[in-house]
Amino acid sequence: MAWGESLLSLPKRWLSTQVYGSDDEDFQNVQLPKLPVPELESTMESYLEFAAVVVSQQALEHSRGLVRGFMEELGPRLQETLTDRQKEMDNWVRCQ
Numbered sequence: 612m613a614w615g616e617s618l619l620s621l622p623k624r625w626l627s628t629q630v631y632g633s634d635d636e637d638f639q640n641v642q643l644p645k646l647p648v649p650e651l652e653s654t655m656e657s658y659l660e661f662a663a664v665v666v667s668q669q670a671l672e673h674s675r676g677l678v679r680g681f682m683e684e685l686g687p688r689l690q691e692t693l694t695d696r697q698k699e700m701d702n703w704v705r706c707q
Contacts, residue, residue, distance in 0.1 A: 646704060648697045651690040
């Protein structure tokens with residue numbers, strides 16, 4: 612589906628320029644999909660890409676080693692915890 616087609620599938624009142632007042636409860640009752648949990652590998656790749664811009668080559672190599680260690684043990688366990696939270700909660704990001 613193209614970007615424009617996806618906009619056309621939205622109710623016209625959502626695309627309106629009308630400002631909704633506090634007495635309009637339509638948006639409070641909208642069921643949004645659950646936030647996805649990003650893949651651990653892609654998160655670590657993004658982290659290293661951003662780190663490469665702001666740290667020295669030596670610090671980047673150190674960070675790569677830390678990421679490898681994290682991916683071997685702690686990372687997958689934390690990822691599983693986040694995935695479980697996502698299944699159980701409407702918003703797994705929010706602290707409770």
